[in-house]
Amino acid sequence: MRLGRIASPDGxxxxxxxxxxxxxxxxxxxxxxxxxPTFTGRSWPLADVRLLAPILASKVGLHGQELCRAHQGDGRAGTGRPGDLPQAQHRDHRP
Structure with a gap:
């Protein structure tokens, strides 16, 4: 069985x-x-849906929260809002 995660018109x-x-x-x-697995009975042609990364979203959120906690007080912590990366991540590293 091939498993995946999709975005369809239904979610x-x-x-x-x-x-x-x-x-x-x-x-x-x-x-x-x-x-x-327990199937819901709903299905879509694969061409009609968008494939997503096969992860649980809570794992990504927890990593971000842990990153902010780990860097609190050292000047590298973000605000914890989605999309707000620590300043160190925004620097231009070109020579």
């Missing part, structure tokens, strides 16, 4: 990608893809 979902090349279908998985 973001984990899916099982099935079918022959050029005719693949994305079948929605209820909740998350860990363990035995």
């Amino acid at each position: 973001v979902a984990f899916v099982s990608i099935e079918g022959q090349p050029g005719e693949e279908t994305a079948r929605e998985i209820a909740e998350h893809p860990f363990g035995t």
